Amino acid sequence: MDMAIEEKKSGASPLQVAKAVFWSFLGIRRRAAYEHDAVTLKPAQVIIAGIIGAILLVLSLVALVRFIIS
Secondary structure: OHHHHHHHHHOOOHHHHHHHHHHHHHOOOOHHHHHHHHHHOOHHHHHHHHHHHHHHHHHHHHHHHHHHHO
16 A cells, blocks of 8 residues: 555656556556556546557558558
8 A cells, every 4th residue: 555655656657657548548457457557647647648649549540551552
C-alpha cells in the first residue's frame, strides 16, 4: 500500500503511460493493471498520450494503405 502512495506522488513514467494507452487501444487490460494505472496515472498524461497514440495509429494505417495500393 505504501508503494502505491509513493508512486502516486511521483506520477507515472512516460513508458508506463504509453503502455497503458497501448493496451487500452487493444482493449486488453488486466484488472490489477487497471487499478495500478488508476492510482499512478494523471488524467492529463492519459489524454496527451491518447491523442498521440491516435495520431500514430491513423498515420500508420494511412501509410499501410498507401503501401498496399501502390
